[in-house]
Amino acid sequence: MTLLNWQAKYSVGVASVDYEHQRLIEMINELATEIEGSVYTDAIELFLGELHAAISAHFALEERAMAKADYEELEDHKADHEALLEQIRCMMDEFVADPENGRKLLQESLTNWFGQHFATFDARLHGALGE
Numbered sequence: 001m002t003l004l005n006w007q008a009k010y011s012v013g014v015a016s017v018d019y020e021h022q023r024l025i026e027m028i029n030e031l032a033t034e035i036e037g038s039v040y041t042d043a044i045e046l047f048l049g050e051l052h053a054a055i056s057a058h059f060a061l062e063e064r065a066m067a068k069a070d071y072e073e074l075e076d077h078k079a080d081h082e083a084l085l086e087q088i089r090c091m092m093d094e095f096v097a098d099p100e101n102g103r104k105l106l107q108e109s110l111t112n113w114f115g116q117h118f119a120t121f122d123a124r125l126h127g128a129l130g131e
């Protein structure tokens with residue numbers, strides 16, 4: 001199941017970073033495919049756990065690069081990463097109550113969040129630091 005589609009407007013202007021982001025989106029879609037149609041709480045919990053882990057691994061790399069470079073926007077950028085991870089944690093209850101609606105909410109929040117984060121924080125970061 002496709003939760004997220006890559007769009008040209010997501011590009012941060014650095015090919016290797018765009019590739020990383022595309023792979024992250026692919027991974028999210030693969031995880032979503034694994035639980036398609038599932039109504040079992042365990043499977044959904046595992047899915048959200050893996051999704052959270054995959055996304056935070058990507059964020060950790062960016063935060064390390066920012067810390068190493070003494071990047072001035074580190075704190076705000078990190079706070080935006082935390083906001084998405086928190087949203088994913090909060091979605092657990094929605095999924096258990098209503099898996100269809102949970103998936104819809106997750107799709108909306110990932111699309112909105114990635115759309116704005118790539119175009120703002122990540123574009124500025126990779127514009128300043130390159131890869």
Ligand SMILES: [Fe+2]
Pocket residue numbers: 021058062122
């Ligand atoms: Fe990123």
Ligand SMILES: [Fe+2]
Pocket residue numbers: 059062077081117121122
């Ligand atoms: Fe970021």
